Amino acid sequence: MAVGYETLTVMILTLMLLVKQSVQLRSTHPLHEVVDRINHHSSYIGLVLAFPAEEIPLLNSGLFVLNSRNPYIHIAGRKFNIGKIKGVDVIYVLTGEQTVKVNAALTVQALLQTFNIRGIVHYGIAGCTNTSMSVGDVGVPHSFAFTSSWKWLDFGSEETSENELKFGAYNLPQSGENLLERIQFTPVQLFSNKKAMQELFWFPVDAHWYNLATQLQGLKLQQCLNETACLPKEPKVIFGLRGSTANVFMSNLAFAKFLYQEFSISTADEESAAIVHASLSNGVPCVVFRGVSDVAGGEKLALAGLSSLAAINSFKVAAKFVELIGKKKATF
Numbered sequence: 001m002a003v004g005y006e007t008l009t010v011m012i013l014t015l016m017l018l019v020k021q022s023v024q025l026r027s028t029h030p031l032h033e034v035v036d037r038i039n040h041h042s043s044y045i046g047l048v049l050a051f052p053a054e055e056i057p058l059l060n061s062g063l064f065v066l067n068s069r070n071p072y073i074h075i076a077g078r079k080f081n082i083g084k085i086k087g088v089d090v091i092y093v094l095t096g097e098q099t100v101k102v103n104a105a106l107t108v109q110a111l112l113q114t115f116n117i118r119g120i121v122h123y124g125i126a127g128c129t130n131t132s133m134s135v136g137d138v139g140v141p142h143s144f145a146f147t148s149s150w151k152w153l154d155f156g157s158e159e160t161s162e163n164e165l166k167f168g169a170y171n172l173p174q175s176g177e178n179l180l181e182r183i184q185f186t187p188v189q190l191f192s193n194k195k196a197m198q199e200l201f202w203f204p205v206d207a208h209w210y211n212l213a214t215q216l217q218g219l220k221l222q223q224c225l226n227e228t229a230c231l232p233k234e235p236k237v238i239f240g241l242r243g244s245t246a247n248v249f250m251s252n253l254a255f256a257k258f259l260y261q262e263f264s265i266s267t268a269d270e271e272s273a274a275i276v277h278a279s280l281s282n283g284v285p286c287v288v289f290r291g292v293s294d295v296a297g298g299e300k301l302a303l304a305g306l307s308s309l310a311a312i313n314s315f316k317v318a319a320k321f322v323e324l325i326g327k328k329k330a331t332f
């Protein structure tokens with residue numbers, strides 16, 4: 001009798017877990033009940049951004065409507081904002097700055113472990129290493145590399161690999177030897193439930209979501225901040241790119257050129273690869289939209305005031321994508 005009851009309980013619990021298909025807060029967690037209620041209500045798009053300047057366009061757009069009953073929850077020191085964009089359930093969260101890769105991965109893990117998340121949409125600003133792109137354009141990379149994952153070789157080392165940066169090559173007035181020798185770019189381990197550990201250099205965004213995003217190719221982006229402050233040409237959404245992420249604020253033209261020439265990398269930021277990595281680990285789709293706030297070596301002065309169009313336009317594309325995903329509810 002007792003065994004039968006226990007078996008039944010286990011079966012019911014297993015069924016409940018199968019139905020919910022998400023890991024939730026432990027039952028003793030003070031927020032357990034409220035999170036349960038939020039998850040019971042719906043599944044959400046996790047909208048991830050890094051810092052307040054990227055939140056401004058979201059707030060100014062008026063597109064995000066807070067849930068009146070459960071508007072916010074704080075977990076791991078982050079504020080998770082619960083609401084809707086164009087009728088689609090969304091939870092948005094800021095990862096925070098500095099050691100941003102760690103902050104980004106922690107935030108995504110907390111988001112995925114706490115809430116019922118259909119997938120991650122990440123947007124924000126980026127530096128640009130591709131001189132064919134302009135401030136205000138939005139890049140949609142299909143994959144990202146961690147470009148601060150290095151092996152730093154000792155002077156005179158014979159070791160060679162495909163992707164190396166030789167410091168001596170940048171000596172002035174002419175290239176030669178240098179005690180800093182070389183760095184070799186190294187892959188990063190990816191652990192996930194579905195596959196054995198993989199070592200990856202390129203972390204792909206979700207192919208299905210990326211393909212869906214290509215419908216936004218011709219989306220009209222904002223060119224002007226006001227009547228007088230306008231970008232010289234109409235900004236575009238650009239696909240087929242490779243992006244990079246490092247715990248480095250990169251404002252060095254020679255290194256930007258190296259990234260473009262060696263790896264065909266067009267964007268440089270401090271979060272994307274970590275967010276894609278965390279999504280892959282948890283088997284959740286992810287797509288990334290990065291607005292160009294400055295182009296390495298590009299003209300800076302005239303455009304200084306216009307770089308806020310990078311955040312505005314990246315949010316614009318992200319919000320449109322959320323709307324698109326909302327229409328596809330049944331498929332995901």
Ligand SMILES: *[C@@H]1O[C@H](CO)[C@@H](O)[C@H](O)[C@H]1NC(C)=O
Nearest residue numbers: 130132133238241242264266
């Ligand atoms: C650089 O940007 C342009 C768009 O302006 C794009 O067509 C091109 O493919 C990019 N280069 C690389 C290597 O991705």
Ligand SMILES: *[C@@H]1O[C@H](CO)[C@@H](O)[C@H](O)[C@H]1NC(C)=O
Nearest residue numbers: 225226227228229304305306
């Ligand atoms: C337009 O925006 C620019 C850049 O932010 C600013 O410097 C300028 O004062 C603004 N002009 C008007 C008319 O609001």
